Amino acid sequence: MRLSYLIPLALFVLIGLGLAVGLTLNPREIPSALIGKPVPDFALPPVQGRELGLAATDLKSGQPSVVNVFASWCVPCRVEHPLLMALRRDNLAPIHGLNYKDDPADVAKWLDQLGDPFTRTGADRNGRVGIDWGVYGVPETFIVDGAGQIVCKHVGPLMQWDIDNKIRPLLRDLAAGRQSQVKC
């Protein structure tokens, strides 16, 4: 057996190992380029029927906060909504809503019927602010530290597991001023 004839097999073994590792990864999990960066500069009016709008300055109040991108037309948002209500009752941090490309009447009805977990809401009717935040699907949830830096981004509906293992520990660490071990 001459060694050169083993080259194809060796290359294949390498590729096979790569593919095996690849199987354990999720290609759809894309890290946000905004992590560790300050929130984009924006100022949005409140959604219909609420008083407090949402602006970049509201996220630099010294207190960590949660920003949830939602819409009344988004079915997974409805799924995560009760979890946001529960998180609100914990009073760990204010939750702000970024209402993405929504009809004013629809979102008002939505919040009235399902309950309003948000301290502040911003109505991003044409989706321009969403672009600055790098939103590519609803719902998305960001965690922002007191200085207005984005610490974590969660794509898709929050599940109980995410709340218990990511959101809550991270908010507690931020509130205590600790370096967090939570992986985002």
Next chain:
Amino acid sequence: MIPELGHIALILALCLALVQGLLPLVGAARGIPGWIAVAPQAALGQAVLVAFAFGCMTYAYVTSDFSVLNVAENSHTLKPMLYKISGVWGNHEGSLLLWILILVVFGAAVAIFGNNLPATLKARVLAIQGLIGVGFLSFILFTSNPFARLLPAPLEGRGLNPLLQDPGLAFHPPFLYLGYVGFSVAFSFAVAALIEGRVDPAWARWVRPWTLAAWCFLTIGIALGSWWAYYELGWGGWWFWDPVENASFMPWLAGTALLHSAIVVEKRDTLKSWTVLLAILTFSLSLLGTFLVRSGVINSVHAFATDPTRGVFILLFLAVVVGGSLALYAFRAPALQGVGVFAPLSREGALILNNLLLAVACAAVLLGTLYPLALDAISGAKVSVGPQYFNSVFVPLMTPLVAAVAIGPLLAWKRGDLAAALRRLLPAAVAVIVALAIGLWLHNERGFMALLGLGLAAWLGIGALCELALRVKLFAAPMAETLQRARFLPRAAWGMTVAHLGVALLVLGITVSETWQVEVQQVMKPGESVQVGPILYRFQGVVPIKGPNYTAMQGRFEIIEDGAVVRELRPAQRRYQQPPMETTEAAIRSSPLADLYAVVGEGDAERGWAVRLYWKPLVSWIWLGALIMALGGFLSLSDRRLRVGAPSGRRHASAPAAAE
């Protein structure tokens, strides 16, 4: 009841595949005639069983039997009949079933048409086919049973992905699979030859028709897929270097190389271990393609049906098939020594250059496809490799290849005379100068690429015709003799010329459409007009329409020539109810010289609609070129030599094999 029968037929097919995979191998090794004779019978039996199972699945789809989970998830009573049938393979389980059906049909074809093969070689080839069948049948039965029931049955199905409800895509997978799976025959021949330790011209002559057939089907399959992307996705492009497109393109590149290197084995009895390796690699790349599409390891627009747990099975299967065959190759190939010697400047040399460039191109595509995955696995970084990489790699590789394609056929075997060949290509050189002059006259900012493409197309197109003219002694002999010669020219020679002309048309289509296409993107209100290249489009507004299982907003564009309306284009945004999804239906008016292409997007009557309008010169030549390439392949396939085989070679080869 009928789905259960189908399920049982698949289980029986698996049992039979085990028999087909094991007995003939042992029989051929030990010289037990009865065991050797099992192979063709088992192959035919398997074909009948799998065809029956496929029939049962089709029946469930046609009758909308929603108690079958697969039908309930992928079909709908309102769907037109064509898509009910194509729905059978429009999903993971069904597409696997189609894959297996084609595999066993190829196996049965070897059993039926392989009468001139030595008995042991035939038994071994069929055994390898059987073992591949074992892998796929276990995969379908243990991880993706298409006949699983859903009780209680829902009243209505969930529908097929609307993007797949399209005539182009109804036939795209079958052709693609005919290609992918067809290469399994070349693979089985290669492994059987490695087991026997012999590769000779007769072997190459048996392998070539199967490779050629698979290659033709794959060419058509890829062309159909590209055409579908062109008109259904509504992006105006026809090739996106998407991982799944690459997955079908890699076996094509390797298969094209195999097609050409098999000629060298057949005619000159050399390049053996390389050809065997190519046969293994071509099918391995087909399997890799299946893995990439079916496992979800790579994010792609094609991720219709992905499931990582199934990926583990395919990866293991891949490891056994590819790893096993490459190990066998490492062990046995050194014994396969070539006999024929040749100078670098010769037909063999040209074909080696062809193989080298195609293999490097294939490796480049493989690298570009797997690089994001490798980087993710190593560092967690997410990247995607875009058209820029592929284009910048492909142009420098394809340029010498296309240039050499015109010269290669004019070189003699063993030792060619390059100067003489170039002298004969004088008309092609003149054509290049004319093409360059036209290109300069039509001046464009993409100047260099346009000139390169035009020059190559002219060189290859006229070069291929030159070669044909020399063969039939056009103008060098009386017309009667020329016609006589043309009539007796082997079909394989005609096939080569036609296929090479197809490449020239393809290059021309790509160059002209990419260089001179005009695209306009803007917001238009009803009554407005816009000039797109030489075409004046007038927008007449948008009207709602209703289809059998969708509603749509349909835009109307009038094409105006000399103040008169000559035709109308009606692009639409379709909204399907089951499953809820929107698709863009581009309106395309194809003609040999240019395509008009219109897409209508979001908007309303007040502010106007977002529209995209194109004028795409010669774009349809891309698919025409691909089809002509396939036509050339079929022509070559009909050559008498491949059907009958040269008697001397066969006798020579079969005598020692029978004594084994």
